[in-house]
Amino acid sequence: MLDPSLLRQHVTDTAARLRESRGFELPVSRIESLEAERKQIQMRTQELQNLRNTRSKAIGQAKAKGEDVAPLLAEVAGFGDELKASEARLVEIQADIEAIVLGVPNLPDAGVPVGRDESDNVEQSRWGTPRAFDFEVRDHVALGERHGWLDAETAAKLSGARFTVLRGKLARLHRALAQFMLDLHTNAHGYEETSVPLIVNPESMLGTGQLPKFEEDLFALEVNEATRYLIPTSEVSLTNIVRDSIIDAERLPLRMAAHSLCFRAEAGSHGRDTRGMIRQHQFEKVEMVSVTTPDDSEAEHQRMTRCAEVVLEKLGLPYRRMLLCAGDMGFTAQRTYDLEVWLPSQNTYREISSCSNCGDFQARRMQARWRVADGKPALLHTLNGSGVAVGRALVAVMENYQQADGSIEVPEVLRPYMGELSRID
Structure with missing residues (x-):
């Protein structure tokens, strides 16, 4: 949450900043x-x-x-x-x-562009050239349904809409992507592999900003007469590790990565992306979380975003980096970069990773602090980023590596995880 002094001593100025940047009325x-x-x-x-x-x-x-x-x-x-x-x-x-x-969003950094939605985001860079196909491009659903590898009908019987059953070599490719990402972030990028709970208490959701504002997007359960929530991202579990803690300076930055299931009700999606795996109630991500000092958080943000970019480059997937405008940023973020991967079937770039610097916004809610040189505790800065969304990476690999006969070439970097298979058909 925001520094209370902003609302006590500078409420009018703070209200103006929130109105102009986020369209939020204090x-x-x-x-x-x-x-x-x-x-x-x-x-x-x-x-x-x-x-x-x-x-x-x-x-x-x-x-x-x-x-x-x-x-x-x-x-x-x-x-x-x-x-x-x-x-x-x-x-x-x-x-x-x-x-x-608790219902007031974070204030954007000064360098964040003013805007109301994704049309006002600013492209920062591009990597790779979209492939030119000499045959009619199939989308990932058509490619996956050929052998029953991607089965939404059975998933709907089991759970309802926005779920998917994966089978056979496609399920293996999905698993290979997650393993590759986790290995890359832990071995090459220095993140500590961390396995976290998928069910958390309300305090954890409050700490990272999902509660109280976004309760309708969460899956809630009653456990022994207590409310618990399925995590929408392992950011929740990873970041809350430092809740109610004072971290010694020499331990910073803390860098953690987790591969987990994620659950979102998608209450506000209003029928968008109902076909296929783009927007699911249950999906998987490899998440990166960094906890650091205020002086180092901007450099850590650039580093984290670069770590996510390396995933896409090693997979050979064309992408672009977007600096989000204030109106398109998440509730807790003060600056966000989205990575958008090229999807041939849609002839456009779609988000596959979002990397955010939250400043001390989450830390203040969690009372997550570090011990500065004089021994006094001060608020930490927290950052999170997708490294990347596994299901969307699968979609991008299927579509970008598809062949005329409907088979899918396996990116070279994934072949060690696929028993050296070079193609699935």
Whole structure:
């Protein structure tokens, strides 16, 4: 969440920045009203506490002298009732302020372009040349259905729409992609392989910003009368490892990578990408998370994005890097790069990785800190990035490496994971 001082001391300026960058309307009047009442009650609470302490001391002195303490006891009792009411109201006000603050998105970096949606994103670079085909291009669904390798009908029978059953060599290719990515990030890029829970508590979802704003996009379950959530990305589990912690400076940066299942309700997708594997309720990703100091976070962001780019380059998949405008960025991000891979069937680039620097936004929610040179704790910076989405990588490999007869060439870098198969047909 944002630094509370921005809402206490600079609420008007902060509201203007959020409106101009993200189109978000901060309830300024409500915040100012709550803050004014909070200050008033806090002052009265402190005054009552002082009065109670003074009268309690006077009671002790009166008793020692044998004086009648009944009037003083009655006065203290009155203070106590008012004090309890003041303290209760203070808790209510602070809860109201926190509820507002938890719904406020991160402020974009100064270098983030102004814009409302993906049409305002700015292309940074491109790699590779899209392949020219001398036959009619099939999409990944047509390629996968040939041998029943990609089976949405059976998945719908089992679970409903937006699920997929993979079989045979296509399932093996999917697994090979995940193994290749995880090996690359751990062996070449220095991320620590980490296996994390797929089910987390509400505190973890709150820490990385999925709650309370995006609850409708989450799959929730009841476990022993307690609410738990299926993770939408292993970013949640990985980042929350440092929740309520103080990390020694010499351990930074922490770099972690995980291959996991991910679950999203896609409540706001409104019928987009209903065909195939582009937008699923259950999918797999290799996720990168970095935890570092404020001074190093921008360099770490560039490094992380480059790590994701290397995946696509080794797979030989044309892509472009996009700097997202403020209106298209995620709730917790202050700067985001999307990598978009070329899909021949759509004749366009589609997102396959998103790498974000969240600054101290998540760390403040999680109370994740590091010990600076003077020994005092300070908020960390957190970063996350797809390294990359496995299902979308499978789609891109299938379409870019398809042959006229419907077979799929296996990228050279994946062949050691496929028993040296060079083609699946």
